[in-house]
Each structure stands twice: as structure tokens, then as C-alpha cells.
Amino acid sequence: MKKIKLALAFFTILSSLAFASFNDVPDNHWASNAVRNLYNKGLLAPSLDNATKFKGEGVFSRYEIASMLYSNLSYVNEKLEKKASAQDLEAIKVLVTNFAPELVKLGAKSEELDKKIAKMEKEIGDKLGKKIDKLKDDVNKVKISGDFSAEQIVGMKDNNPGMRDLDYTGNLTLSGKVNKNVSAKVKLGIDQGKDASVDAIELKAKSKKLTVAVFKDSDKEVASFEDTFNLFAGDVVDPDNGVIANGNLSLLGNSNKYVAMMYKTGSGDFYGMQVKQNFDVLKKMGINAFVRGSYAEKVINYKWDDAKDSDNARGLYAVDGELVMKPLPIWSLTVSGEYGTRRSPGIENVESDAINAYVPSRDAIYLYTKNLFKLGWLGKIDVRAGLYNSGEYFDVAGMGKNTKTVFAETDIVKLEADKKAYLAYASYDLFSKGWLTTNVMYSSYGANIKDSFPKEKINSLTTLNLWPGKIKLELEGTLEKDEKLPADAKAGKLEAAKGKITIEQRNKFTLIPKWTENVNFHYEMDRDKDEKVKDDARIAEVYVDHGMDITKNSYFKVAGKINIKGLGLGKEEDAEKKTYDEDGKWVIDHSYDKKVTVETGSDYEIRNVKLAGFNNKFIVGGRFSIEDKQGKRVNAKDKDGNDIKVKNGDKDVNVTTTKNTEKLDDNYKYRAFVYHKLEKGNFTLYCGAKYEKELTYQADSKNFKDTDDSDDVKYAVGMEYNFGNDTTATLKYGDPTVTEDSGDFISDKTSFADGEQDQLAFNISAKF
Numbered sequence: 001m002k003k004i005k006l007a008l009a010f011f012t013i014l015s016s017l018a019f020a021s022f023n024d025v026p027d028n029h030w031a032s033n034a035v036r037n038l039y040n041k042g043l044l045a046p047s048l049d050n051a052t053k054f055k056g057e058g059v060f061s062r063y064e065i066a067s068m069l070y071s072n073l074s075y076v077n078e079k080l081e082k083k084a085s086a087q088d089l090e091a092i093k094v095l096v097t098n099f100a101p102e103l104v105k106l107g108a109k110s111e112e113l114d115k116k117i118a119k120m121e122k123e124i125g126d127k128l129g130k131k132i133d134k135l136k137d138d139v140n141k142v143k144i145s146g147d148f149s150a151e152q153i154v155g156m157k158d159n160n161p162g163m164r165d166l167d168y169t170g171n172l173t174l175s176g177k178v179n180k181n182v183s184a185k186v187k188l189g190i191d192q193g194k195d196a197s198v199d200a201i202e203l204k205a206k207s208k209k210l211t212v213a214v215f216k217d218s219d220k221e222v223a224s225f226e227d228t229f230n231l232f233a234g235d236v237v238d239p240d241n242g243v244i245a246n247g248n249l250s251l252l253g254n255s256n257k258y259v260a261m262m263y264k265t266g267s268g269d270f271y272g273m274q275v276k277q278n279f280d281v282l283k284k285m286g287i288n289a290f291v292r293g294s295y296a297e298k299v300i301n302y303k304w305d306d307a308k309d310s311d312n313a314r315g316l317y318a319v320d321g322e323l324v325m326k327p328l329p330i331w332s333l334t335v336s337g338e339y340g341t342r343r344s345p346g347i348e349n350v351e352s353d354a355i356n357a358y359v360p361s362r363d364a365i366y367l368y369t370k371n372l373f374k375l376g377w378l379g380k381i382d383v384r385a386g387l388y389n390s391g392e393y394f395d396v397a398g399m400g401k402n403t404k405t406v407f408a409e410t411d412i413v414k415l416e417a418d419k420k421a422y423l424a425y426a427s428y429d430l431f432s433k434g435w436l437t438t439n440v441m442y443s444s445y446g447a448n449i450k451d452s453f454p455k456e457k458i459n460s461l462t463t464l465n466l467w468p469g470k471i472k473l474e475l476e477g478t479l480e481k482d483e484k485l486p487a488d489a490k491a492g493k494l495e496a497a498k499g500k501i502t503i504e505q506r507n508k509f510t511l512i513p514k515w516t517e518n519v520n521f522h523y524e525m526d527r528d529k530d531e532k533v534k535d536d537a538r539i540a541e542v543y544v545d546h547g548m549d550i551t552k553n554s555y556f557k558v559a560g561k562i563n564i565k566g567l568g569l570g571k572e573e574d575a576e577k578k579t580y581d582e583d584g585k586w587v588i589d590h591s592y593d594k595k596v597t598v599e600t601g602s603d604y605e606i607r608n609v610k611l612a613g614f615n616n617k618f619i620v621g622g623r624f625s626i627e628d629k630q631g632k633r634v635n636a637k638d639k640d641g642n643d644i645k646v647k648n649g650d651k652d653v654n655v656t657t658t659k660n661t662e663k664l665d666d667n668y669k670y671r672a673f674v675y676h677k678l679e680k681g682n683f684t685l686y687c688g689a690k691y692e693k694e695l696t697y698q699a700d701s702k703n704f705k706d707t708d709d710s711d712d713v714k715y716a717v718g719m720e721y722n723f724g725n726d727t728t729a730t731l732k733y734g735d736p737t738v739t740e741d742s743g744d745f746i747s748d749k750t751s752f753a754d755g756e757q758d759q760l761a762f763n764i765s766a767k768f
Contacts, residue, residue, distance in 0.1 A: 146172040147726075148190070149765040156733075157758040168192050171199060181206050187217070209247045216241035223259065225274050228338050228366050230400035230415060231296040231316045232261075232272045237399065239263035239270065254280045267398065272296040291321040294340075298399050303345075315343040316396065320366075334370040339363070340394060347393045364390035366406065368423075379430045382439075386423035388413060392448065410443035412457050412480075420454070421445040438462040446483050453484040453496040474506040482528070498527035514549040540564045553609050558602040566594035599625040614678040622672035629664040666697040667707075682722040686732075689715035714757055726767035733760050 148170030155161045172188040187200035200217030222234035222244065242263035249256040255278045263270040276292040297315035320338030327333060342362040359365050368386040375381065388406045395417040396402050406413040406421065413421040427439030439461055446454025458479045465472050481499035488494060502524040509517040522541040529537035545559030603621035610616070675688035694708040716734030723729070734757055 141177045143175045144172070145175070145768060146170060146188075147765065147767040149763065151761055151763040154760040155758070156760060166192070173200075207247075209249060210245065211247055212243070212245045214243050222261070222263070225272070225294055225296065225400070226276070227274070227292060227294050227318055227320045228336075228406065229294075229316075229318050229320070229340050229364060229396060230404050231294045231318055231340070231396060232270070232274075232399055233401040233404075236401050237263060237265060237270055239265050242270075251277070252281075254278055268298045268300045270296065270298055270399070286326050288324040289322065291319065294318045294320070296399055312345055313343075314395075314399070316394075316399065317341050317343070318364075330374050330376075332372045332374075334368075336366075336368045338366040340365075342391075342394050344393070359389055359391050359394075361391040362393045364388075364394040368407070374432070377431060379428060380432045382425075382427040382429075384409065384423070384425040386421075388419070388421040389448070390415075390417055390419050392418035407443065409441050410457060410459075412443055412455055413445045418448045419445060420448050434463075435465045435468065436463070447485060449485070451486050451494060453481075453494070455483040456481040456499070470510050472508045474504075476502075476504045476506075478502040500524060500526040500528070516547045518543070518545050520544075536565055538566065553607055555605045555607075556603070558600075560600045561598075563597040563599075564594070565597070594630050596628045597625060598628075599623070614680045616679075617675075617677040619675045620673070623669075624671075625667075625669045627667040629666060665699050668695045668697065668704075669693070682724070684720040684722075686718040686720075687716070689713060711757065716757075727765070729762075729764045731760075731762050734758075 148168070150166060150168040152166050153164045155164065168190070169192065170190045172190070173185060174188075175183065175185045177183045182203075182205045184204075185200070185202040186198065189197045189199035191197075200215070200219065202213060202215040202217065202220075204211065204213040206212070218238075218240045220239070222237070222239060222242075223246075224230060224234045225232045240263075242261060244259070244261040244263075246259040247257075249258070256275065257278075258273070258275040260273040261271070263272075272295060274292065274294045276290055279287075279289040279291075282289055295315070295317050297313065299313045301312055303312055318338055318340035320336070322334070322336040324334045325332070340363065341360075344362075347362050366386075366388050369384065371383045373381040373383075386407050386409075396415055397417070400415065402415045402417070404415050405411055406415060407423045409423060409425045413419075413423070421444060423441075423443045425439065425441045427437065430436040441459045442457070444454040444456045446452055456479075459476070460478075461474065461476045463472070463474050479499050479501050481497040484494055484497055486494060503522075505521040507517075507519045509519075520541075520543040522543070523539070525538045526536070541561065541563045543559070543561045545557060547555065547557040549555055601621065601623040603619065606616065606618040608615060608617070670691070670693040673688060673690040676686070678685045691713050692708070692710075693712050694706070695704045696707050697704055714734065716732065718730060718732030718734075720728055720730045
């Protein structure tokens with residue numbers, strides 16, 4: 001009976017409106033429409049043909065059920081594909097399986113039935129999958145994301161005791177898609193003590209060749225121009241809102257890249273465009289080339305013809321390009337250049353009064369070439385040269401980054417206005433293996449004015465990989481001279497700077513597996529300060545460190561450094577030299593002639609060690625330094641015959657007539673810290689302590705004085721639990737954060753517990 005009811009229910013679903021003449025089925029019966037529809041479509045048992053009574057309470061035989069099912073297969077095959085659901089298909093499969101013997105007797109082949117059902121099942125599955133995908137797309141049209149952070153601080157002991165107001169901040173971002181090419185975003189900000197605000201909005205439309213975005217977002221990062229002059233720098237302008245369009249095209253088989261923008265900021269409105277045209281057709285000839293045009297303008301009050309305000313509408317234009325080619329098998333050549341000009345009120349017809357300028361006052365030029373010669377087993381030679389010159393009105397400040405370096409080979413040449421610069425560079429790589437390389441670089445950079453001396457830098461570096469991967473030696477020498485301008489002239493005479501000489505010798509040894517040694521020597525002499533008996537005119541330093549992996553999870557490092565400042569001073573003839581300032585006073589601006597600093601330190605670190613189910617990281621380290629100072633005092637008086645006073649420790653004393661070296665105050669510094677981090681699953685525990693002490697040994701009283709009033713010992717502990725999905729909760733006392741520095745091992749600032757002491761803080765943050 002259950003099968004009979006299931007069959008009738010299924011056929012009722014498939015029926016459409018029709019009429020029959022069973023007088024025992026009233027019009028108001030719940031099955032009236034279904035019975036009549038099945039009859040008129042010939043889908044009922046043959047025994048009911050031309051019958052006047054349906055006999056709804058009667059019982060069908062299995063043969064009658066099989067006959068009805070067989071006569072329905074063609075109907076099902078047609079209609080089921082279009083309208084049936086997966087549940088309907090499952091029902092027919094159950095019926096066919098149960099009545100398979102009877103259907104076979106009636107002439108139906110089970111294989112054909114299986115194929116038809118399988119076909120319908122696949123088509124329904126495909127249609128259902130498309131509906132699900134469309135539903136996902138509709139759901140993904142709107143996304144909600146954001147972050148939230150709240151912190152409760154409790155002051156302890158003398159640190160502003162008591163519970164403070166809850167500090168919270170966060171943002172909520174709603175992102176929506178109109179279609180696959182158009183999207184919108186709104187960012188709402190939440191901050192303590194302020195009303196919720198709309199911090200950012202953005203509408204973006206993109207296609208294969210073009211992307212356009214309209215935004216209002218003070219935190220949005222926008223791209224900078226790629227040219228050497230850097231006419232527009234996104235991080236300098238930092239727009240609040242605007243429109244930007246970028247994309248690419250293909251012209252005559254050559255790729256093209258472009259960007260255009262309009263930005264508004266608190267300092268003015270900005271407009272710009274940059275188009276780069278590549279010459280891809282030349283690549284078959286082994287040539288890479290492009291040309292690029294750039295335009296950027298800053299407008300303040302839109303009075304372009306106001307000649308009194310040269311910055312009201314400052315427009316910069318530039319064309320640059322690059323050519324990379326290989327004329328000969330042993331020679332590759334790179335040539336690049338850029339020419340820029342400025343349009344602004346009041347400077348259109350002004351020429352530069354600079355003596356050494358190569359360009360008009362509103363223009364700038366950059367040229368650069370690189371030649372690489374591959375000489376087979378003899379090695380490689382790299383020769384480069386460059387030139388930069390800018391007029392006094394060609395100024396990218398406030399639009400581009402005028403602190404950006406022009407040449408990668410030197411750090412002294414910047415994109416400043418009214419400057420000239422030169423570069424020459426050569427290097428040689430013996431055997432082209434990197435075993436022995438040497439290079440020499442000269443660069444100059446200075447103002448475009450008469451009777452001046454530019455800043456100059458000469459650098460030489462030789463590297464010897466005596467045993468590749470085991471022994472590496474480097475020798476570097478530098479001579480750097482400061483710029484001298486007419487304003488620096490004394491008694492009407494301007495002299496070039498003598499410069500500072502720096503020599504460094506660096507050695508790295510890895511002779512024993514997992515052991516590394518660095519031995520460095522440093523010497524510098526500032527010849528301009530040397531004549532004035534400056535204590536920092538001559539400096540020598542030796543640095544040594546040793547590091548080794550004790551095990552795969554533990555590491556130990558120890559280092560030492562000796563620095564001598566004022567090297568070579570203390571001689572009687574040096575001490576008697578007199579230098580007068582403009583008032584005729586003999587200037588002594590130091591309280592010692594020589595300072596010897598000795599520093600040492602060590603760290604021991606254990607990492608990724610399992611203990612009691614926790615993953616452990618443990619660091620213990622310490623630093624110690626002592627500054628030993630000595631000085632020589634001579635008779636010093638001003639033009640009125642008064643004694644000149646100098647600092648000796650914390651006291652002002654007269655410069656005495658003695659020529660004997662006297663002991664000055666010494667400084668001692670101690671620093672040690674221990675840090676432990678434990679992790680297990682989502683839980684992390686930090687804890688540790690730090691000891692710092694700074695003392696001065698007073699030469700007069702021969703006593704130590706504490707020069708730091710803060711607590712000598714600081715400690716902190718913290719716990720963190722990660723709930724997943726970027727949601728964390730932390731509880732900390734003090735600031736249990738390890739700060740690390742990439743400087744040399746002795747002078748780095750690796751430390752612990754540098755934050756507020758005696759303070760309890762609970763923080764919870766989430767991203768979604």
C-alpha cells in the first residue's frame with residue numbers, strides 16, 4: 001500500500017489541468033484535480049478506461065501499478081528534464097527499482113531506464129549547480145569586514161592607580177559588487193569619545209583595458225610615478241579623495257601603460273598623467289626600449305595668470321626613456337635619460353642666474369649609461385656614468401619626493417632644485433665568478449652657483465671570497481667632502497673641504513660548521529676637524545663576534561668592541577693649537593681629548609623546544625660598556641683676558657695651564673634581560689625581566705653616582721589566547737614585548753619590558 005500511495009503522489013505532482021467523468025469523485029474532493037488530470041492524459045491503469053467510477057478506496061495490483069509506471073516513462077522523460085527536482089527524480093528511481101520485473105515483462109529494458117534516469121539526474125544536477133552558483137554570487141555581492149579593539153587599563157602602585165576609561169577603536173567595511181566589473185566600498189570608523197563616521201568610500205569599475213576608481217579615504221595609498229624625476233609621489237601628496245584611472249593598450253603591436261588622476265588634499269588640488277609606450281617589436285632584435293611622458297600639477301587658487309605667486313599653479317612635465325641593447329656578443333649597453341620642465345606663473349621667461357647650470361631655470365635633465373663587457377675567462381667589466389642638473393625653479397618638493405636618490409650607485413645625489421651632479425663608476429669581476437671583485441665610484445653634488453665647491457664622495461670596495469662560503473674578506477675606503485658655499489667663506493676666501501677619510505676592513509669566517517666569526521676594523525679621520533683638535537676627528541674601532549649553533553634548537557653569541565675617539569690627541573703640540581671664533585675667543589667645545597669605549601655582550605637562545613607540552617623560546621642576554629675619558633688642559637683666555645670655562649663632569653671649571661693629562665669622569669652601563677615564551681595550542685605566555693644600570697665614576701671624589709633615576713629592574717608578564725578567525729584576547733602586566741634591532745650585535749637595542757611598568761591591561765581585538 002505504501003508503494004501505491006507513493007506512486008499516486010508522484011503522478012499527482014506531474015499532472016496538469018484536465019477533466020475526467022468519474023461520478024464518485026466530487027469536485028470538492030482533495031484529489032479531484034489530480035485524478036481527472038491523470039485520466040485525461042492516459043496515465044492511469046487500463047482497467048479505468050471508459051469507467052464511470054474511480055473506486056478511490058480500492059486496491060491496485062502490482063501489474064496495474066507497473067502498467068501505469070511504464071506508460072508514464074515517455075511523459076517523465078519529457079517533463080522531468082524541465083521541471084522536476086532532485087527529490088522527484090529520487091522518487092521515480094525508487095519506483096523503477098521496485099517494479100523492475102513487471103516493467104521488463106511489459107517490454108521496458110532496464111538498461112535504457114537506467115540511462116534515461118542517469119541522463120535526467122545529470123541535467124538536474126547541472127541546473128541545480130548553476131542555481132547554487134548564482135545564489136553564491138548573489139550572497140557574495142555584499143561582504144562585511146572590519147576590525148575592533150578594546151583595551152582596559154588599570155594603573156597599579158604609583159603609576160596613576162585606578163581603572164581608566166575603556167579605550168576602543170574599530171572600523172566596519174561594507175563591500176558590494178554590482179557585477180564582476182563594478183564594486184563599491186564604504187568604511188565606517190568607531191573611536192572612543194567620537195561619533196561613528198564614514199572614513200572611506202570607494203567605487204571602482206574595471207575592464208580588461210581600463211580601471212577607474214572614485215574614492216574618499218585619507219588612509220588610501222596611491223601609486224607614485226615611475227620616472228626618475230618622480231614628478232608625483234603618492235606618500236608625499238597623501239590625497240584625501242579623488243579619481244584615478246589606469247590601464248593598458250596595444251598600439252601597433254606595442255604594449256602601452258597609462259595612469260591618470262585627480263586628487264584633493266589639504267594643501268591643494270593635484271592633477272597628473274603618465275603614459276608609458278613600450279617598443280615590443282624591437283625585442284626580436286634583442287632590444288628593449290620604452291618612452292614615457294609624465295605630467296603633474298598642483299593648483300591652489302586657480303589663478304594661473306597670477307605672476308606674483310609662482311607656486312599657485314605649479315605644473316611639471318617630463319619625458320624619459322630607456323634603451324637596452326647588445327651591439328656585440330661581449331658588450332651590452334643601457335642608455336636612459338629624462339628631460340623635465342616646469343610651468344608656473346612668474347617664471348615663464350626667467351632664466352637661471354646660475355653659472356654652472358646646463359638647463360634653463362625651470363628645466364632639469366638626467367642622463368645615465370651603463371656598459372657591460374664580458375671578456376670570457378678574464379672576467380667582466382662594468383662601466384657607468386651619469387649626469388643630473390636642475391634649474392632653480394624645477395622643484396618637485398610637495399609633489400614628488402625630492403629626497404629620492406637619483407643614482408643607485410651613490411646616496412649623496414638627491415632630486416633637489418638648483419643642483420648639479422656627476423657620477424662615474426667602474427667595477428671588475430675576475431673570472432666572472434665573484435671570487436675577486438673590485439669597484440670604484442666617484443660622485444659630486446652641489447648648488448648651481450658661482451664660487452662653490454660641491455659635496456664629493458669617492459668610494460672603493462674590494463671583495464675577496466678566498467674560500468667561497470668559508471672565508472670572505474672586504475676592504476672599503478671612502479673619502480667624503482662637504483659642500484662649501486660662498487656663505488661659508490672666511491675673510492673673503494672660500495676653501496674646499498679636506499674631507500673625511502673612512503677605511504673599513506671586514507672579515508667573515510665559517511670554517512667550522514655552525515660556527516661564524518666576524519672581525520671588523522674601522523678607522524676614520526675628519527681632516528676638517530683635525531686642525532681644530534676635535535675629539536671626534538679621529539676614530540678607530542675593532543669589532544669581533546662569534547656565534548654558534550650549540551644544538552639545532554640553541555644558539556650562543558658573544559661579541560666585543562673597542563672604540564677609541566680622539567685617537568692621536570693628547571700631544572703637547574696639538575693641545576697648544578688655538579682656534580678663534582668670530583668674537584676672538586679660543587673655542588674649546590669638548591671636555592676631553594680622548595675617549596676609549598669598551599663594550600661586550602652575549603646572548604644565549606633556546607627555541608622550539610617541547611617541554612611539558614609547551615613549545616618554548618628562552619633568551620638570556622647582557623651588555624656591558626665602560627667609557628674611559630682623559631683630557632689635557634692648557635691656558636685659554638678670551639680676547640678680554642678672562643678664563644674660558646669648560647665642562648668637567650657636571651661642573652664648570654677654568655681651563656688650567658697644566659699640560660698634563662688628567663683623568664675625567666667615566667661612565668659605566670649595564671644591561672641584562674631574560675625572556676621566556678611558552679606556546680600551546682591557542683594559548684601563549686610571555687614573561688621576563690630586565691636590569692639596567694648607568695653609573696658615573698667621578699674623577700674628583702672617586703665615587704660612583706647613579707645617573708638614571710628610574711627603576712633598575714623592570715619586569716613584565718603577558719598571556720594571549722587566540723580564539724581563531726583573527727580574534728585574540730591578551731592580559732599583560734607591564735609590556736612583555738621583545739624589541740629587536742638589526743644593528744651590530746653590541747650596539748643593537750634588543751631589549752624587553754620597555755613599556756609602562758606597574759600597569760595591568762586587558763585587550764581584545766577581532767577581525768572579521
